[in-house]
Amino acid sequence: MKNLIYTTLLVLLMAINSFAAINLTEDTPVSVDKDKKTVSFLAEVNGKYFYQPTRHFAIYKDGKFGDKSVFRGLVQQLDFHDALVQIGAVAGNNMTLENKETTTVQGQPFSVTVTWDGADRAYSIDEVINDSNQKPIVMKFGGNSAVSKKLGTGCLLCLDSCPVGIVSNSTYTYGAVEKRGEVTFMGNRNILPKDGTRVIITLTAL
Amino acid sequence: MRQKLTLIYLGVITGFLVLLILNASVWLEMRINTALVLPLFTFAGVAASFWYVKRIHPGIVIALQGSLFLFLLLKFHFEIEALTIMPAIWLREGFLLNFLEIHEANAVITSTVLFANLMLLPFKHNNLERIAIATNPERGR
Helix, strand or coil: CHHHHHHHHHHHHHHHHHHHCCCCCCCCCEEEECCCCEEEEEEEECHHHHCCCECEEEEECCCCCCCCCCEEECCCHHHHHHHHHHCCCCECCCCCCCCCCCCCCCECEEEEEEEECCCCCCEEHHHHEEECCCCCCCEEECCCHHHHHHHCCCEEEECCCCCCCCEEECCCCCCCCCCCCCCCEEECCCCCCCCCCEEEEEEEEC | CHHHHHHHHHHHHHHHHHHHHHHCCHHHHCCCCHHHHHHHHHHHHHHHHHHCCCCCCHHHHHHHHHHHHHHHHHHCCCCHHHHCCHHHHHHHHHCCCCCCCHHHHHHHHHHHHHHHHHHHCCCCHHHHHHHHHHHCHHHHC
């Protein structure tokens, strides 16, 4: 009974959270809640990665790699970086182009959820992304704003430790997907809505 | 004219086949827009239609088309739903038509395939004329 009450409360909280952030628009695609330590941004589902692997969770749609992720973010990567700094998140900034294959990303860890108009609730990143090894995705604030600005790839959240992405998954080192084939990531088509649907991605500092 | 259109269609199919090969590499797929081979091969078909004068046997086109369909099925583990999404996305990315919805891109693909296959049917003007006469004997007099 206690569990049922807690679950109901959790679902209710998630629903309130998703509706509170639903005001995001193309003009204001990111919102910051300093009290709750959350950053939410608007994105679109890319149906391509329901059927083929990728190493990107979200990329700014006008970035060089804007079409290479499960979600096309509507927020520019440096604005996203600044939003995370505003909630007091500290970047690891430990990844470089030289150590990327031997180091995992450090920095503020986040829980990441995704919701959309008509969704039953906010889904965790582990539910919306299929990891072939079924390992939990641990997103950390890598930082990398200077490299990100220089390369202009638009990377927001990467699925393996990344020297360019603002936030990335510390479970794997760079190259796990593309080079060494340790893991494949795909969008979960059984949960996510169809291609082009607008979603809200929320990062909560842990 | 039919010869020219057949060559262009052949270019489109070859483009899709090459795209499937390129797509097998995640490394490559993560770095470049591999779907750009679609307009490349389509334009190659257009270019070839200006100088290639020999007749293309419809069997070649049908065989290539069948292979493409088979490879698509194999790549996506016989998931028919994937076939309603992936070619449409490739078309959109390749021809830089990002404003197209999936169903609109699918309509373009379906129309192209239907038109191309109708074009491949061995109808000759004389045959059509004979059919017309058979259905309307007045026309034959």
